[in-house]
Amino acid sequence: MSHPAGGQPSEAAERPPRATGTSAVEVRRSARRSRTVSAYREGDRTIVLIPARMSEAEERRWVGVMLDKLAAQESRRILGDGELTERAERLSSQYFSGRVTPTSVRWVTNQNTRWGSCTPAEGSIRLSHRLQGMPEYVVDYVLVHELAHLLVPGHGPRFWRLLESYPRTERARGYLEGVIAAERLPHLPVTDGER
Structure with a gap:
């Protein structure tokens, strides 16, 4: 490149x-x-x-x-669910000393307002298909975020302390906020002179 x-x-x-x-x-x-x-x-x-x-x-x-x-x-190469699970396990090992092992990690198409979700009782993590094609560090941030929820429910101080271990948290959050802001912008029509 x-x-x-x-x-x-x-x-x-x-x-x-x-x-x-x-x-x-x-x-x-x-x-x-x-x-x-x-x-x-x-x-x-x-x-x-x-x-x-x-x-x-x-x-x-x-x-x-x-x-x-x-x-x-x-x-851009879309990871399969098995690869997502392996990635989550690697991230758990790296950032949480392997304290959390998800039972499943998969892409879903029914999450249009959230980037990810989890069910702590089942140990399952779901990522929105909207993340596909985003930079690797953004997908990793969402995985780390959901892994942290398997350890700590809610978004209290203990949860955010867990996320401090991921070095690109702020950058990934900024990226996702930018995506949301861009989606809210009015779409202006393109005229022939602008093509």
Whole structure:
């Protein structure tokens, strides 16, 4: 995945990997790369290739952009219910020390006002089909949210303390709030001149 970016060539440099969420990010600077930024996954690491003369601020911005683009690209592949269950178990292990194991996790098409729901007595989690195609970190946030509900009902302080362990909670909530806000905007007609 490549995108054009500003910056002039200079000597190549490689940054040590840094952890972001569940994987490490390694930034590689290249004197031969003058205008593009690209990224790819290599095992559990993400490699971001940038022009050598890019500033630290530009680097941080482009790393974020490329992580989001990779996540969106990966989440376009719709996970099956079995994969969702495996993912929930992995998230439970990572963020809740495996204290909660859902009996089932599945997509449903009858949740148009909620992103997810659960039934603690059964240990089941349901995710709205509207999440399909959203970035991976957003789907993971909803799974973590519902896993937390299997431990703590309601949205009290104890519940929110559990969610603090997921590092992209605020970002995912902002994304979902943006989706809701966009859905509420009036749809303006497109004229021939705007196409």
